[in-house]
Amino acid sequence: MKKIFKLLCFLLIVVIYSCDDILEEDITGDTVQxxxxxxxxxxxxxxxxxxxxxxxxxxxxxxxxxxxxxxxxxxxxxxxxxxxxxxxxxxxxxxxxxxxxxxxxxxxxxxxxxxxVSDDLTNQSVLLSTPSDELYTNDTNITFTWNTLSSVDSYTSEVVKSNNGETTIYQEAGITTTSFNIDAALFDVDAEYIWKVKGVNTTSETTFSERSLFIDRVAPNIPTLNTPDDNITSTTEVTFNWTNGTDTGNIQSTVTNTIEIASDINFSSLLFSDDTQNNTYQYTFSNTGVYYWRVRAYDQAGNQSDNSITRTLTIE
The missing domain is CATH 2.60.40.10 (Immunoglobulins)
Structure with missing residues (x-):
């Protein structure tokens, strides 16, 4: 009976792991035209x-x-x-x-x-370089760059703030280099900013190439520790759980949590550190002793919360 049960379990595992292969069509012999x-x-x-x-x-x-x-x-x-x-x-x-x-x-x-190359720029476009599209950042000292386009005499740039409507905050024509900077003070609120560049010559011009940039200077909330409780005694395998910090600013992005475990309360002897977008982490301790743990949060723009409170646990 035990052998039959083990065989059924094995077959179930095979079916589960093969499910995607069964559902997907075998295209190995096909050719794209x-x-x-x-x-x-x-x-x-x-x-x-x-x-x-x-x-x-x-x-x-x-x-x-x-x-x-x-x-x-x-x-x-x-x-x-x-x-x-x-x-x-x-x-x-x-x-x-x-x-x-x-x-x-x-x-x-x-x-x-x-x-x-063609002197007619009508069906051409400027290839933007940096910053990358849909970048989240808390840095407002930004250099906008693009690749040189042949047959262009100069470039025209714009920056538009998208915040309850669109407002042009910067315009410049006659640029003969492949970069520009704007006053950081123009990024007056956290919002989406759309930057655009087009190439111009005496007879034609490209359409605007554009990318989005998200200015976010608000740090996520501090995570709240849930389990294990403070000053408990545990076996070597521990599941840590907390309430994630949330991004409450005008621009919100994915929040990642950093969990740290140390053998001293000042975390100078860091035993473990890892990043996760979840609110739980399972860790197996190799040695018994007293340990400390905490969590902090950071978003895609690089804003970081303060550390959570520190909790203590004893591994026996």
Whole structure:
């Protein structure tokens, strides 16, 4: 009877771990069909539209582009059958494959194409560099940068505050470098700020390229410790639980908790530290003795709460 029970448990485990494979379609023998750029195509301007046909059973597509030195210029995973990307003038190869949770196709055969400069900026765009899109930060001393675009005489930049409506807080035309800074005081409230850049010459201009930036200077609340209670005695395996600190500012982002365990109340002899977005952590102590634990919270912008109260536990 015990053997039958063990066999049933084993089969159940196999079924559970194989469930995703069973539900996913096997696409290993399929091939993604490329649409554009086609072999030998010349793309005029710096914005390349990569297009392929949807493949049944593929949840995502891996797109890779190699430059003329066979250096990877792009490696991106997308869920649609279209990807737009800015490339400098030169010769390239691109390929794509389909993927799902359990399977993937082979890459398509590399397709060669060329990017050529054009004086007409209408169908081109400025490739923004830093800061990255949707960055959360508490630093208002920011340098905005982008890549040089051929055939551009100058650039125009804008910064828009999005807070109960949109307000332009900065504009500058005739920029001949590839960066600008603004007065930190213009970031007067925590909010989403949209920064934009376009290229201009005597006959044409690009559309604005834009990214979002989130200024957040409010720290999360201090986490509240729940269990174990203070001054308890426990076995070596302990589950720590607390109420997460929350981000109460105007801009709210994911809050991460840092749990620390030490052998002294000042935490100068740190035994363990780890980050988690959960509100519980299980830890197994190697030695008996008296230990101390606490938790603090920080958000994506780098704001950090104070440490929680410290609790003591004795491991026997």
């Amino acid at each position: 490329i649409a554009s750029p086609a072999e030998g195509q010349v793309v005029v301007g710096n914005t390349v539209q990569f297009l392929w046909q949807n493949l049944d059973g593929a949840d995502n597509y891996r797109v890779q582009v190699l430059d003329q030195n066979q250096t990877l210029a792009l490696d991106s995973l997308v869920s649609q059958n279209l990807l737009e990307y800015n490339l400098n003038e030169g010769s390239y190869q691109w390929r794509v494959k389909g993927e799902n949770f359990a399977y993937e196709t082979e890459f398509t055969f590399p397709v060669n194409f060329t990017v050529e």
